[in-house]
Amino acid sequence: MAILSLAQLEDVSSNLRHLAFDPATDTVEKTASELAYLNYYGLDLSESFPGTRHYLGSMATGHFRIACQYWLPANLNSSLESGLQQAEIQKSGIKGTVFITHGYFDHVGIYGYLIRYLLQQRYAVVAFDLPGHGNSSGERVTIETFDHYVEVFAELLRRCEPHLPRPWKAVGQSTGGAILLKFLMAARPERYENPLESVTLLAPLIHPTAWRVNLWVYRLIHRVVKNLRRKFMANTSDPVFNQFVATRDPLQDRHIPLEWVGAMKHWTEEFADLPVCDFPVKIIQGDKDTTVDWQYNLKAIKGKLPNAKIMMVSGAGHHLVNESVSLRKQIFENIDV
Incomplete structure (x- = not known):
């Protein structure tokens, strides 16, 4: 079994190289700590996908240093370095970028x-x-506003x-x-363009489960309490994944900052005020999800995005990308790619 020490994680997050997202200048070389990180999480895909090139580093934006990774399918790297046009790249079997x-x-x-599935489909x-997650900078698992x-x-x-x-x-x-929803619905030329052809939302967050009760508790305590203890839930039907997250993932945090709950509260209020959007999103939702109020959320999203297509997955929980093998196959095959 792969081993990953806290010292190795600290080394990874503290020494990430700048990424230009350009294979002509970015390096695929890895430090010993980066290799330990990739092996521990099963992200070293060189044997499973021969010729695939993987880049690990960071970009600086605003107040954050964001840990980023990208994978290029076999033959794509040389095509990009050769300056081939999009039509020529697509002729090589590369379908695009996800x-x-x-x-x-x-x-x-x-x-x-999910990364493996997309590479199998010949996507970069x-x-x-x-911010505040994984190897990125920022106060842990909190944010002032979803705008960031x-x-x-x-x-x-x-x-x-x-x-x-x-x-x-x-x-x-x-x-x-939620981030993709806000990105789509708030896009305008003076801020940013929307270059996305398709968007798939997996169990998207508008209201969490029992939001009315949780909102009442938040209003009661948020001025005097900074953090709440996180309770790990079985968010999939795969007990191995559930146990890994709860006991063996060193990048999991064990508290919920009330500031983040406040940012989520603002998001739920803002969503109601955003204009109707005609972008045809695909939504995949499990009917055993106890993390989000999916009945409310699907109705709310359909009201704002009338062209949305919804697919329910019987027996699936909240963390759809890590569901059991049979459910995951059904989920991935219905992603809009």
Whole structure:
């Protein structure tokens, strides 16, 4: 079994190289600590996908240093370095680029199944740790406003613009789905353009479960309590994943800052005021999800995005990217890529 020490994690997060998202200048070389990180989380895909090139580093944006990774399928790297046009790249079998936005408490390390699937489909893949998550900087698992998440995502797209193949698509899990919703619904030329051709939301967050009760508790205590203890829930039907997150993932945090709850509260209020958007998002939702109020959320999203297509997955919990093998197959095959 792979071993990852806290010292190695600290070395990774403290010494990430600048990424230009340009294979002509970025390096695939890894330090010993970076290799330990990749092996521990199963992100070293060199044997499973011969010829695939993986880049690990960071980008600076606003107040944050964001840990980023991208994977280029075999033959794509040389095509990009040769300056081939998009049509020529697509003739080589490369379908485009998919951007992944992860959920609250998550990080890129636990999205290996999705990354593998997308590489199998011949996509380049870009993923990043949200501020305060994984190997990114920022106060742990909190944010002043979801605007900061969207700003990071928009900046990531801007940096990738000259280099990664089109079309561009995105997949967001839970809070990552909220980020993509806000990105789509708030896009305007003076802020940022929307370059995404398709977006898939996995169990997107608008209201969490029991939001009315939780909101009452938040209003009662948020001025005097800074953090609440996190309770680990079985968010999938895969007990191995559930146990790993609860007991063996050193990048998991064990408290919930009330500031983050306040930012989520603002997001739920803001969503109600955002204009109707005609973008045809795809929503995949498990009917055993006890983390978000999915009945409310699906109705609310459909009201704001009338062209949304919804797929229910019987027996699936909240963390869809890490569901059991049979459910995960059903979920991934219905992602809009």
